[in-house]
Amino acid sequence: MSAVILNPTLPTVxxxxxxxPEGGFYVASRAGEFVGxxxxxxxxxxxxxxxxxTPVGRYARLAEAKRAAVTANGRRRRTPLHGIDRRLHAAAAASGAIAAVLFAAAGTVVVPYL
Structure with a gap:
């Protein structure tokens, strides 16, 4: 019996x-994905x-602005409406489930009379 040894590698960043693309305008990408x-x-x-x-800030040096544009994606703050959005999402899901049950119940009542 032989064993296969895999060489695990760390994911590369x-x-x-x-x-x-034009003077005074700089676009950042990582592995083909837009970053800022x-x-x-x-x-x-x-x-x-x-x-x-979303504007991150105003900077005197280009290097500072580039660093801010790239690192801003990882440190998003939650908005005050985050909890409300979550509750609205739960309410919408519950409404959809109730509607599905009522639709199925209506089908069982109507079908025998057809």
Whole structure:
């Protein structure tokens, strides 16, 4: 009997690459996925945006803005409505289940009379 030994490897973290499609505009991607971007203002500052195009901050240096755009995706804060959204989702699921039961019950009542 022979044993197969697998060589486990740690997952690699893809490097962020930056493209500059036009002057003053920088787009970040990681393994082909959009990560964020940085836009230059008229007064020479840099505005960083995360992967959802939400402004992260205004920076004096491009390197700071790039770092903020890339790291912003990992540290999202919960909005105050997060709990409300969760409760609404549960209420909608319960309503859907009740509707399905009523639909099935209506079918068992109507079908014998057809």
């Amino acid at each position: 893809s490097r962020v690459t930056w493209a500059q 971007y940085v836009d230059t203002t008229a007064d020479g500052h840099f505005i960083a945006f995360d992967g959802r195009s």
